[in-house]
Amino acid sequence: MDSGVVSLRRQGSAAGVSEAAVEGVTWQTVRGLAEMDSHGCSNGLRDEEIDAVAMAVTAVVVNTMGDKESSSRDMLTRLQQQRPLLQSVAEAPDCAATCEAVVQLCVAVTSGIFPRQTPRWWIKRRTGRTWEDLRLRDDATDEYFRQKLRMSTAMFNHIVAACAAYMEKKVTHYRMPLPVEQLIAFALYRWASGETYESGTSAFGIGRATGLQAVHDVTSALMQAYPDAIKWPMGRRRAQILRAFREKGSPNCFGAIDCTHIYIDKPAGAPSENYYDPKQKFSVQAQVVVDLDLRILDVHVGYPGTVHDVRVLHNSQLFRRAESGELFDATPENLPHGVVTRGYLLGDNGYPVACPWIVSPYGGIDQGADEERFDMRQKVARGCVERAFGLLKCMWRLFLHTHKTNLETLPQQFVVVCTLHNILLDAGIDFDENLLWEVDANGVRRRVDLGIVGNGAGGRGRCTNVEGELLRDALRDRLALM
Template sequence: MDSHGSSNGLREEEIDAVAMAVIAVVVNTMADKESSSCNMLMRLRQRRALLQSVAEAPDCAATCEAVVQLCVALTSGVFPRLTPRWWIKRRTGGTWEDLRLRDDATDEYFRQKLRMSTTMFNHIVAACAAYMEKKVTHYRMPLPVEQLIAFALYRWVSGETYESGTSAFGIGRATGLQAFRDVISALLQAYPDAIKWPMGRRRAQILRAFREKGFPNCFGAIDCTHIYIDKPAGAPSENYYDRKQKFFVQAQVVVDLDLRILDVHVGYPGSVHGVRVLHNSQLFRRAESGELFDATPENLPHYVVTRGYLLGDNGYPVACPWIVSPYGGIDQGADEERFDTRQKVARGCVERAFGRLKCMWRLFLRTHKTNLETLPQQFVVVCTLHNILLDTGMDFDENLL
């Protein structure tokens, strides 16, 4: 640049060079950046104004001022930064991309992959959104709430590892681990009353249904199921080991004849007896205090008066006045045998509930690697989803059994 150019401004070819450099920076910044149509239009207008000031710059001072304005715009978010390439590995998001399609086959695909319709999924997303919204930062856009919820549901349904599940949804493993915790917390907050002891009309329906089975004032059936896990890390493995040489966690559940879960208590190691699990549960404390069984007193044979009870198997103590177990034994009279048969049929609802629960959410059907800290909450969440889907009247696919 000569002295004349310095005093009178940049030559035309120099202005063009600066403009091209600025355009290259802007285009590179905006590449691959998704945004809503309204925000994109606003940003395009701001970009056009900035570029126009560069293209029409009369001298060095104006050109420098335009470049400074562009830098300020970049740092203030007018042109959001791209995620640095080394922050996140590029993934395809295969299953998630298929779930995002909106055509006639999508609803069936949702039922196959997430065990629910698109309508039900959208309802859950809307309920959980307030508890999962992330702050939009200057570095990268947060993942959509629906993608995180779909990922968690998919893992419970498929039983796949974190590595496989995150690849199917185009997210990293660390992001998947945190998303899992966020979804669990959001679902428990969004549906606090999905699992609750029956009251009012619901209680009357349950009592009437069990009365028709021959058990007046019966509130439900109780049993324990095993959640099989890999050898736990960071905990005494012998506490989770059983005589079948498997590691598992105990889950105590109460259900009614509609397979609705009324109470759940989960978390004790497999070596703990079911009776001890019962005695340490909130259910036991509430029952002993007279809080749960408050139906109208019913006179039963042998001068027995009851205000409510649960049906259980022979593993529960006879001394517990609010759990009715079968007589058992080999040499039974006709009356005892008839009672045991009817009790087993009525109590079968809890076994059917376990079968439906584990076949829908197959992570709990087989041995899997898990975090013992979040496992109880995970099981409570799938029990919550179990009740939510029952409330919607969704048909259960018997082929899953």
């Protein structure tokens, strides 16, 4: 009993109420009610029982007074205002008056008469399902959202508001009405966790067919809600990109290009040899262009894993737009040997200068000092594309590991996570570098496989395009003069 009183007094002190106030109002009121009730019936409470009831009720009062802005005098006044409410219960004729007094006090607490504080969770709470945990609103919710959906609650609410108009048209097609928030949260959880549909739908309390439909509908809604999240830079943004690459030794460079493999299960009904990539895995190619801020400027996905990077490039909309002169229209840059460029991309040895607007490294072992310096600077600048793949695929882990998928919807889903990638970058996302590492089956910690397969020539990359060779040599000599 003594230890309980000490604990109670500590709680009262932490809440900003003096011991005298707590004991002088709440304790005396409740104990007086209990004594009054015990003297009025044959089955009265013993003194230690009365003390226990008074202690419990006082603890409820103290723990609900978390308003730091209110003074102790204000809190004492609120307690005094509750004495008539408690004393009126004492007129009850039976021995349940004390219990009813406790109930009345709890009703007063829940009605907002006493100041309350947002509950703090010092242990990880679980209700049994991910969706039920996401619906809770306490100080742990935001961190839980970041863990499960890769974004804050505010960012999630923003996405829900943007997609609501598109999703509400689809909700009527489900067998039972479901909140738009739940459908969007499930799709984000599916992409972020990489879990199977069976496991993910169970965590959200929906059926597998509903989960499949939700991912399809949310994908469509996000593409309609954010049509310009992935676009070629224009205006001020383009000027910033060009200036950043110039500082890296690549004037008039718009970005870096590369391909990554999305590992999938063996496609049903498709020739398996088409999807069997150089790493002996079934995969689909995704071509991405990024800038130094890791923002995605262009994405093209869907070709089987056996297809060479150059072929993916030639069949992309990026190639057609570049060849028509639509993309590279910066102010002309004069380089050595009379070479003039209005823009280009940096690529690896998978692009052996296949076109005049992709600059690849020289490669090989017989390099001069200028070529070695150029390759080093080019590799440093081009490193942004690998970092972007690391951020993108480690955040949305469905596209990091092998998974079962529908090849008809996979390209759209990957474009959507690229859209989310840009949205979260604009929101100032904090990326956890630990996501780039994993522990293998042997317990060894290693960097994750980002699916970047170098399928270029192993030796020195000789040019197949005269203009591309001249541009690379001119950039090399310009760098040597700096």
